[in-house]
Amino acid sequence: MKLSARAGQRIAKTLIWAAAVAVLAVLLFVILYVLIKGLPIVNWGFLTEIPRNMGRDGGIASTIVGTLLITLVAIVIATPFGLGTAFYLAEYTREGRITRIIRFSAESLAGIPSIVYGLFGFIFFVDILHLRWSILSGGLTLAVMILPTIIRTSEESIRAVPDIYREVCFSLSATKWQTIIKVVFPSALRGIANGVILSVGRCVAETAAVVLTAGAPLRMPSSLSSPTRTMAVHFYLLVREGISMDNAFGTAALIVILIFIINVGANALINRAMSKNRTR
Amino acid sequence: MFEKGEEGRLAPGPALGPEPEPEPGPEPGPSSGSGSVLGNGINPRTRAVKLRTRAVNLYYGDYHALRDITMDIHGCTITAIIGPSGCGKSSLLRLFNRMNDLIPGVRVEGQILLDDQPITGKPTDVTMLRRRVGMVFQRPNVFPMSIYDNVVIGPRRHGVKQRLALDAIAERSLRQVALWEELKDSLKKQAMGLSPGQQQRLCIARALAVKPEIILMDESCSALDPESTMKIEGLMLELTKEYTIIIVTHNMEQARRVSDMSAFMMIDEDKVGTLVEYAPTLELFANPRHQQTEDYITGRYG
Numbered sequence: 001m002k003l004s005a006r007a008g009q010r011i012a013k014t015l016i017w018a019a020a021v022a023v024l025a026v027l028l029f030v031i032l033y034v035l036i037k038g039l040p041i042v043n044w045g046f047l048t049e050i051p052r053n054m055g056r057d058g059g060i061a062s063t064i065v066g067t068l069l070i071t072l073v074a075i076v077i078a079t080p081f082g083l084g085t086a087f088y089l090a091e092y093t094r095e096g097r098i099t100r101i102i103r104f105s106a107e108s109l110a111g112i113p114s115i116v117y118g119l120f121g122f123i124f125f126v127d128i129l130h131l132r133w134s135i136l137s138g139g140l141t142l143a144v145m146i147l148p149t150i151i152r153t154s155e156e157s158i159r160a161v162p163d164i165y166r167e168v169c170f171s172l173s174a175t176k177w178q179t180i181i182k183v184v185f186p187s188a189l190r191g192i193a194n195g196v197i198l199s200v201g202r203c204v205a206e207t208a209a210v211v212l213t214a215g216a217p218l219r220m221p222s223s224l225s226s227p228t229r230t231m232a233v234h235f236y237l238l239v240r241e242g243i244s245m246d247n248a249f250g251t252a253a254l255i256v257i258l259i260f261i262i263n264v265g266a267n268a269l270i271n272r273a274m275s276k277n278r279t280r
Numbered sequence: 281m282f283e284k285g286e287e288g289r290l291a292p293g294p295a296l297g298p299e300p301e302p303e304p305g306p307e308p309g310p311s312s313g314s315g316s317v318l319g320n321g322i323n324p325r326t327r328a329v330k331l332r333t334r335a336v337n338l339y340y341g342d343y344h345a346l347r348d349i350t351m352d353i354h355g356c357t358i359t360a361i362i363g364p365s366g367c368g369k370s371s372l373l374r375l376f377n378r379m380n381d382l383i384p385g386v387r388v389e390g391q392i393l394l395d396d397q398p399i400t401g402k403p404t405d406v407t408m409l410r411r412r413v414g415m416v417f418q419r420p421n422v423f424p425m426s427i428y429d430n431v432v433i434g435p436r437r438h439g440v441k442q443r444l445a446l447d448a449i450a451e452r453s454l455r456q457v458a459l460w461e462e463l464k465d466s467l468k469k470q471a472m473g474l475s476p477g478q479q480q481r482l483c484i485a486r487a488l489a490v491k492p493e494i495i496l497m498d499e500s501c502s503a504l505d506p507e508s509t510m511k512i513e514g515l516m517l518e519l520t521k522e523y524t525i526i527i528v529t530h531n532m533e534q535a536r537r538v539s540d541m542s543a544f545m546m547i548d549e550d551k552v553g554t555l556v557e558y559a560p561t562l563e564l565f566a567n568p569r570h571q572q573t574e575d576y577i578t579g580r581y582g
Contacts, residue, residue, distance in 0.1 A: 094384060162421075164417065164419070164421045165421065165423060166382075167379065167382065167417065168415075168417065168421055168423075168483075168486075169433075170379065170382065170410065171377060171379060171410055171414065171415035171417075171487070172410070172414070172433060172434035172437065172486065172487070172490055173407045173408070173409075173410035173411040173434065173437070173438070173490060174407075174433075174434070174437045175407055175437075178437045182433065182436075182437065183423060183433075186424075186425075187423075187424060
């Protein structure tokens, strides 16, 4: 049977629409399910007390602090290295053997399962560098894990800046560095920020790599060299050990909310930075 | 033709660097000049030579783009480079501010002299050169920032930080392109929101803000409507009081309308760009010496 162009158009439109709705439905279901099951558990005590009795009682304050600190360490370390690599690849070197090697390495790194990063971090940071199970070890491991994402998204958005901007900037007798800082970087900022925000989400949600490098104690971390349990690890242990499904859902709900807050906050920050760049 | 003519001109502010002083003096060109004169009654060849090229050859890797270009460009005049597509007009223009340097594998032979100082070769301070030789591109390409930031981006890069100095530069540059009255109350607005004609004038202001001596315009009107084109041509005539302007154009009428000197380029049998004829515009259009020139300006050639 031969379809008329019009019927084909209608069917294609329906299928595409259905796909979009299905994705949205799954997403909404997951988030709503977690929030409905988890939010009633969340109260002031849950947020401010450390876990007691393996996590059956008390709150999850120490895991929130641990999550934030590990993510912070990872982002603070990975962003400069990732950006530097991206600018090197996009601006300072011609396509050739070296760029191919760097890009191939970065892409291979991106494909490695996180538990392998965990193993690497355990051997290298925890054992060889004697950092022990600590926020620092966990953060460094996550930094290595998110580096490829930051490099790729940054490089793409740097390359997306039209070449004519660079030419104009050079023609105004700016140096290469000034061109990069004042024209290329601000134009690429949104793309770069998206990569970093994506990476924050991965850090907050990471379990396997963290449990092997930061440990899983329940007490409040006192410094970057203290071991800590992150929210994701806490959730995993509560469920797997069958300790408390209620508290597990409460933790999951807070992870979702935390990622949401970080996304919104980061976007607001970027918008402010961009509008400041415009008017100053 | 030029609405804000009188206000558009502004004496250069103090402490903004020395002005390029054109020294009028007899300077015989390669061929004898005849009765052709500038709009203000001066023969372009009596103006001091600002820029000389001597047997310049340009290669992109193995590709020979320009052959033996020798020409003298006179100060405070408009020189038009005309010729069919692919004859190397833009390549020649981009030699004057070393924009070809951005292309890998580029090689230049021969000499280019700005005020008798060579600007080819390694020792040249390219950044300094580009301060003296500004450029306006084919399409309006304002940066995604405010109008104000667009204008002062050059001076800011050169270390001008004081608000008052920057404000003065912005006003002077915008007045020079007759945009000040239109835009003085919306300097904080996004430059992207302007019309293409305004954007291109803003780009000229941005180039002027650096206080160059020479302005290169690479088909800078080709993306604009006739009215904006007229405005920019009016500006160019106004700017020759202080600046040397070199334009590349496909539009022969434009070359005839605004330029004092015209250079006609062609690709020769080996597909290399050469300078066929270079003469005062009136002369070149009235009495072309070469058959190729005549064919081109009478429209017998693509």
